[in-house]
Each structure stands twice: as C-alpha cells, then as structure tokens.
Amino acid sequence: MSHPDAWAALCELLENLSDLDLLSTSWVRVERELLQFCREWRPAPDDWDSRPGEPWSTITEVTATAMERLHESTGVSPGSDAWFSAVAAKEHVATLWDLAQEQARSENAVTPAMAAVRTAYALALAVDGLVGETFEPHHRAKLDFEIDPDGAHPLLVRPGVAGIDVHEMNTRPSSHPHRGLEATPHLALGRPVHSRFRFVLDWDAFGRLFALDELHEFVVAVLEPTLTLDEYAIVTDDRFYRNLGPRDPRRQARRIARMVEKATQSGASLVVLHEYALTESMWDYLCDQGRDMLSKPVLIIAGVVTETGPGSTCTNEARMLFPREGMGMQAVAHTKLHGAHLGELQEQITTSSEIRIFASDRWALAVLLCLDTLDSEVVEALIDIGVNLLVVPTMSAKTKSMANVMARLSTGSQGLAIMANGPVAWGSEPDPERFVGGRAEAVFSGPYRDEPDVLRFPEVKPGPAHGTGMWIFNFTEREGVWYGEHNL
Incomplete structure (x- = not known):
C-alpha cells in the first residue's frame, strides 16, 4: 500500500469517528x-x-504533542476527574485529526509505510495516557468479559507484587524497544490464540481476593498428602488411563483438612494441592470443614477429579475455595486443556477451551493444569494480559520444562508462579534422592533480579527420602521449608 493511501485511510478513520453520534464514540x-x-x-x-x-523518537514526540493539545482543547488538566469519561467529544477527535494532517505534511518521514502508522500509534498512546486507566473499570461492571479475537480488550495493569520489594526486581520487558504496535499499556487487540481458546477476564471474585491484596508478605503452602502412585485409583485399558483420585478418599480428606489448617498456622495465605489430589466427595468434605477451621487461609487451590460415569471420561479441574467467606465460596478455576500421557496411554478426560483470569486490585490470577503450561501461545497470552500470579497443580514425572515456563511469566509480567506436583515419588517406592530426572515437588518463581529466581524443592540432594507433608515458601524471604506430616 502506498504512502498517500495510508494517510488517506488514517484521516478518513478519524473523520468518521468525529461524525459518529456522541454516545457511539467511546475512548x-x-x-x-x-x-x-x-x-x-x-x-x-x-x-x-x-x-x-x-x-520511537517520533512516536514519543507526537504522543506528547497530542496529549498537550487534548488538554488545551478542553481546558482540562491531566489527572482531572473530567477525563474519566467513556465518551470522546467531537473536539477531542478533531484535535487528533488536525495533528494527523500536520504529520502528513511533515518532511520527517521514516518510510512511506511507517509514517502513517507511527502517527496512529502515537495518537493511540496519547488516548491511553489520558483515559487508559478507565478501561478496566468500565469493563468490570460486567463481572466477566470474553476476549474477542477480532476486537480489543483491557489489560490488567497491576502494581508491583506486595511484600517482595525488599529484593531488586527484574526489568519489565514491555519497557524495552519492540515492534508491537497492536497494544498500548491499557488496551490490546485480540490475537489468534483467542480463537483457539476462550479467554475470560473475571472480576466476580474481586472482593474475595482483597485479603491477598492486603498482605505485607506472601507465604504459600504446597501440600504433599500422598507418597506414591499406588495410593491413586488409576484404571487403564489398551489406549487410555483414568485417574480416579486417591484410593482412600475419606482418610485422605481428613488428612488434607488437617494439613490445610496447619499450613495456615505456619503463615500460609494460599494453599495449593496438586492435580488429582481430591475427588468430588473429598472436595465437598474440605468445603464443609473449611467453615469450622480455627485457622483459615485466604484461598485454597486444588486439583479435583470428577468421574462422570463408570468407564467414561473424567473431568480434571482446579478449584478455588475461599474458606473465610461465610459459606466457603468456591468456584472452578480451570478445566484442563490438554490431556497427558502415562507411557503409551492417553489421559481420558473431557478437555476445556476456557481460560479464566481472576482479577483484584493487586492480582491477576490464572490457573493452568500440568501440560497446559507447555502451550506457549497460552502462556504468552497470559503474560500480555497482565497475569501476575500463576498457579499450576500438576502430577508429572518431569517438571523442568514447566519450571522454565514459570520463569518466563515472572520475567514477562513481573509476577509470581507456583507449581504443586504430587505424589512425593513417581512410582511405587519413594526415591532415596527424591529429586530425579528434573522432577520437583514444588516450584516457586518470582521476578527477582538476582538468582535464584526459580526455586525448586526438594533441592538436588536433600538426603534420605521423607514422607508426606508440606512445603512452606515465603516469597518475601525467598526461602522454603519442609514440614513432615509426622511433625505437624
């Protein structure tokens, strides 16, 4: 496309916007x-x-000029409440159109293809700088918002993670030079991955996550309630396997409820259990017990399996429980996207195509299960949206690749990532070294500038195998401690 065509298209776009009915011209x-x-x-x-x-030099200059002229055209100073309006007045759009015309006459052109685009992007940045902070509150009124691959969606811009600012943070990649002209700090266009999966921004738990917003330090517990795979009812045939959860659900449910309470007494605000940790009946028991616990975490995230019928597929989910709520509010956080393999056998589950991001003032929380983390398009989309807390329940023989993905999120969005892997041993007998073939029981990743930024537990040579228990990790202190169940 030629240089004049691009300028004509940009000017026509702005002219059409200025001709729209006032209520149709939103920022x-x-x-x-x-x-x-x-x-x-x-x-x-x-x-x-x-x-x-x-x-970028011209984009920065034109952005500053556009913001200054928008102020002058309305007499409204930056930061004034008058800017917090969903509607763009005609004089605002006319100001942008005038500036575009000036840039079209400018001799300071990079190339024909770039000149109009850099101006359009600069104008988008100017709008974003003035009213971008209103985009999320505007969408929040709907409680949830499905990202349209052909539309635009708000980005979840969050402050730095509370409690870990005692450490030097890594550099946010979005501040580096880039060639992405399809997003501003507060708004982005849909991408092809949004056609593959249904991404939903969810503000329904906004108030319930408030207690996490208020923390001065962030302590997480990863529970290890089972020792070997023999403790799970795994049914196989020639092609598939179905994991029906713990063989002794009643006993396990009581143990897990006790461990959750002990984890909270050890300072944990978030408790995570691995994939397949609970059956439906165990989850119901945990919800009931949660109301009576003397010490309650803010949030429990656990892998739950539901058998839909004898010989049929299972539903492999991660669920959230807020025990401090009056009735123990609960929700499905995530249903697995990609089935795994156990040797040559395929995991027989009903897969999902939905990914929810739960938002509060400080957190943008997402949950993935096991192999879902290895879908690079999904992870990059979560980073772009602004997810700063990723929780990954898994049941896997290997965790190295998943840990690398967690590090990518901590670098990309300056967030925290937590993986809970069970059981303690991958097989019928506990390994004497416990850390075999890159397998960890718990992984914690943070946006720390200095190493270690990814911490795997147990460490490479922890000594003799121990039994069940929990890993308690303090993101503020960047330290993890093991508590054996026999000591709880």
Missing part, C-alpha cells in the same frame, strides 16, 4: 480503531531499520 473505540489501523498497515521489517532511533 475505547477510538483507541481500538487506531490500533487496528496499525495492524492493517503494518510496516515491512526493513522499515524499522531505516533511521536510527525511529520510529
């Missing part, structure tokens, strides 16, 4: 259409290297 729409213009007229790779510092 979100203005920014979305500018970003869609950048996608449609994406510059060729060679255009980025034609002049040193470009296009």
Whole structure:
C-alpha cells in the first residue's frame, strides 16, 4: 500500500469517528480503531531499520504533542476527574485529526509505510495516557468479559507484587524497544490464540481476593498428602488411563483438612494441592470443614477429579475455595486443556477451551493444569494480559520444562508462579534422592533480579527420602521449608 493511501485511510478513520453520534464514540473505540489501523498497515521489517532511533523518537514526540493539545482543547488538566469519561467529544477527535494532517505534511518521514502508522500509534498512546486507566473499570461492571479475537480488550495493569520489594526486581520487558504496535499499556487487540481458546477476564471474585491484596508478605503452602502412585485409583485399558483420585478418599480428606489448617498456622495465605489430589466427595468434605477451621487461609487451590460415569471420561479441574467467606465460596478455576500421557496411554478426560483470569486490585490470577503450561501461545497470552500470579497443580514425572515456563511469566509480567506436583515419588517406592530426572515437588518463581529466581524443592540432594507433608515458601524471604506430616 502506498504512502498517500495510508494517510488517506488514517484521516478518513478519524473523520468518521468525529461524525459518529456522541454516545457511539467511546475512548475505547477510538483507541481500538487506531490500533487496528496499525495492524492493517503494518510496516515491512526493513522499515524499522531505516533511521536510527525511529520510529520511537517520533512516536514519543507526537504522543506528547497530542496529549498537550487534548488538554488545551478542553481546558482540562491531566489527572482531572473530567477525563474519566467513556465518551470522546467531537473536539477531542478533531484535535487528533488536525495533528494527523500536520504529520502528513511533515518532511520527517521514516518510510512511506511507517509514517502513517507511527502517527496512529502515537495518537493511540496519547488516548491511553489520558483515559487508559478507565478501561478496566468500565469493563468490570460486567463481572466477566470474553476476549474477542477480532476486537480489543483491557489489560490488567497491576502494581508491583506486595511484600517482595525488599529484593531488586527484574526489568519489565514491555519497557524495552519492540515492534508491537497492536497494544498500548491499557488496551490490546485480540490475537489468534483467542480463537483457539476462550479467554475470560473475571472480576466476580474481586472482593474475595482483597485479603491477598492486603498482605505485607506472601507465604504459600504446597501440600504433599500422598507418597506414591499406588495410593491413586488409576484404571487403564489398551489406549487410555483414568485417574480416579486417591484410593482412600475419606482418610485422605481428613488428612488434607488437617494439613490445610496447619499450613495456615505456619503463615500460609494460599494453599495449593496438586492435580488429582481430591475427588468430588473429598472436595465437598474440605468445603464443609473449611467453615469450622480455627485457622483459615485466604484461598485454597486444588486439583479435583470428577468421574462422570463408570468407564467414561473424567473431568480434571482446579478449584478455588475461599474458606473465610461465610459459606466457603468456591468456584472452578480451570478445566484442563490438554490431556497427558502415562507411557503409551492417553489421559481420558473431557478437555476445556476456557481460560479464566481472576482479577483484584493487586492480582491477576490464572490457573493452568500440568501440560497446559507447555502451550506457549497460552502462556504468552497470559503474560500480555497482565497475569501476575500463576498457579499450576500438576502430577508429572518431569517438571523442568514447566519450571522454565514459570520463569518466563515472572520475567514477562513481573509476577509470581507456583507449581504443586504430587505424589512425593513417581512410582511405587519413594526415591532415596527424591529429586530425579528434573522432577520437583514444588516450584516457586518470582521476578527477582538476582538468582535464584526459580526455586525448586526438594533441592538436588536433600538426603534420605521423607514422607508426606508440606512445603512452606515465603516469597518475601525467598526461602522454603519442609514440614513432615509426622511433625505437624
């Protein structure tokens, strides 16, 4: 597409927006259409290297000019409550149109393909700088919002993780030079992965996560209530395996409830149990017991298996429980996307296509199960959305690749990631070294600048095998401790 065509398209876009009915011209729409213009007229790779510092030098300059003129056109100063409006007035859009016209006449053009796009992106950044903080509250009124692959969605911009700022943090990649012109700090266009899976921004638990927002230090417990695979009812045939959960659900349910209470007494606000840790009846028992516990964590996340019928598939889920709520509020956090393999056998489960991100003031929480973490498109999408707390219940012989993914999230969104893997031993007998073939029972990752930023437990040579119990990890102290069940 030629240079004049690009400018004509940009000016026509802004002119059309200014002609719309006032109630139809939302700031979100203005920014979305500018970003869609950048996608449609994406510059060729060679255009980025034609002049040193470009296009970012001009983008920064035009963004500042646009924000200044928007202030002047309304007489409203930056940060004023008057800017917190969902509607863009005609004079606002006209100001953007005038600036685009000036840039079209400018001799400071990088290449024909880049000139109009850099202006459109600068105008989008100016809008975002003025009203971007209103985009999430505007969508939050719906309680949940499904990301449209052909539309735009708010990004969950969160402050730094509380309690770990005693450590130097890594550098956020979004502040580095990049070629992504399809997102601003508060708004992004849909991507192909949003067609593969249904991503939902969920604010329904906003108030329930408030207690996590208020923490001065963040302590997590990963429970290890089973020792070997023999403690699970695993049914196989020629092609499939079904894990029906612990063989002795009543006994296990009582033990887990006791361990949850002990974990809370040890300072844990979040308690995580691995994939297949509970059956449906065990989950019901835990919910009932949660109301009577003397010490209750803010949140429990656990792998739960539901058998839909004899010989049929199972549902492999991660569920959330808020024991401090009056009736122990609970919800399905995630249903597995990708089935695993046990040798040559395929996991016989009903898979899902939905990924929910639970948002509060400080946290954007997502849960994935086991192999879901190895879907790179999914993880990158969570990073782009702004997820800063990822919890991964798993039951796996190997964890090294999943731990690497957790580190990617901590780097990409400066968030925390937690993996709970069970049972203690992968087989019928506990391993004397426990850490075999890159397998860990618990992994914790944080946005620490200095190593270690990913901590795996047990360490490579922990000594003789111990029994069941829990790992308690303090993200503030960056330290983990093992508590054997016999000592609880």
